[in-house]
Amino acid sequence: MKTPDAVQAILDALGRQHPNADTELKHSNAFELLVATILSAQATDAGVNLVTPHLLATYPTAQALAAAPVEDVEQLVHATGFFRQKTRSLLGMSAALVGRHGGEVPRTMDALVKLPGVGRKTANVVLGHALGVPGFPVDRHVLRVANRLGIAKSDDPERVEQQVTGALSPAWWTRASDTLILHGRRICKPTPLCEQCAANALCDFRTRSGRPAVARGALPGRPKAARRPARKGPARASGKRR
Numbered sequence: 001m002k003t004p005d006a007v008q009a010i011l012d013a014l015g016r017q018h019p020n021a022d023t024e025l026k027h028s029n030a031f032e033l034l035v036a037t038i039l040s041a042q043a044t045d046a047g048v049n050l051v052t053p054h055l056l057a058t059y060p061t062a063q064a065l066a067a068a069p070v071e072d073v074e075q076l077v078h079a080t081g082f083f084r085q086k087t088r089s090l091l092g093m094s095a096a097l098v099g100r101h102g103g104e105v106p107r108t109m110d111a112l113v114k115l116p117g118v119g120r121k122t123a124n125v126v127l128g129h130a131l132g133v134p135g136f137p138v139d140r141h142v143l144r145v146a147n148r149l150g151i152a153k154s155d156d157p158e159r160v161e162q163q164v165t166g167a168l169s170p171a172w173w174t175r176a177s178d179t180l181i182l183h184g185r186r187i188c189k190p191t192p193l194c195e196q197c198a199a200n201a202l203c204d205f206r207t208r209s210g211r212p213a214v215a216r217g218a219l220p221g222r223p224k225a226a227r228r229p230a231r232k233g234p235a236r237a238s239g240k241r242r
C-alpha cells in the first residue's frame with residue numbers, strides 16, 4: 001500500500017489532468033441529487049439528465065413524490081431502465097424522508113443508508129456534492145483505477161473507501177472520487193491508455209506491466225500547481241450541478 005504522501009501525489013497529478021472533475025448529474029438541491037443518483041444505476045448520467053427535469057418538475061419534493069401514482073413515475077423514469085425497481089426506490093425513499101426526516105435529506109451516512117434504495121455509494125454522492133459533508137463514492141471506475149494505481153487493494157468498495165480516505169484529508173475525498181471516476185472513463189479504461197496518464201510514473205499496474213513511464217512534460221494538464229483541493233471548503237456546497 002502506498003504512503004499518504006504518495007497517494008496525495010497521485011491525486012495531485014490526476015487533478016492536474018482532470019481539473020474540472022465533478023459529478024455530471026444535474027441537480028439544484030440534495031433531494032434532486034438523491035433522485036438522480038438512484039436513477040443513475042445501470043444508466044448513463046446523460047440519460048438520467050434527460051429524465052430528471054420532467055420528473056422533478058412534476059414531483060419536486062419528497063412529499064409530492066411520495067404521493068405520486070406508481071404508474072406515472074414508472075412512465076417518467078422508464079428510459080433509465082429497471083424502471084419498476086427504481087420507482088419502488090424513489091417512492092419508498094420519499095416516503096421515508098417524509099416519515100422520518102420531515103421531507104428533508106438527512107446529513108449523515110447512517111441515516112441515508114437506511115432509506116430505501118440508498119446504498120453507501122449513493123449516500124456518499126449526496127453527502128459530498130449536495131450537503132457539504134466529505135464523501136468518497138466508490139463506483140466501478142474508482143475500484144479499477146485505485147487498485148491499478150496501488151492506492152487501494154481490495155474488490156470491496158467499502159474497503160477501498162476506507163483505504164483511500166484513510167490516506168487523504170477529508171477535504172479531498174469528494175474531489176478524489178470525481179477525479180478517479182473521470183480518469184477511469186477517459187484514460188484508465190478497461191484497456192488503459194497508460195501513455196496518456198499523468199500518474200503513470202507512480203502507478204503499480206504500469207510498473208508491473210513493463211510499460212514505459214512518460215515524461216511529465218509530455219502529458220496534458222498544467223505543469224505545476226500547489227497542492228490544494230480544487231474546491232473551496234471540505235466538500236461541495238449544495239445547489240450546483242453534479
Ligand code: SF4
Pocket residue numbers: 145148149187188189192193194195197198199200201203204205206
Ligand atoms: S498508468 Fe495506466 S493503469 Fe496506471 S492509472 Fe494510468 S492509465 Fe491506469
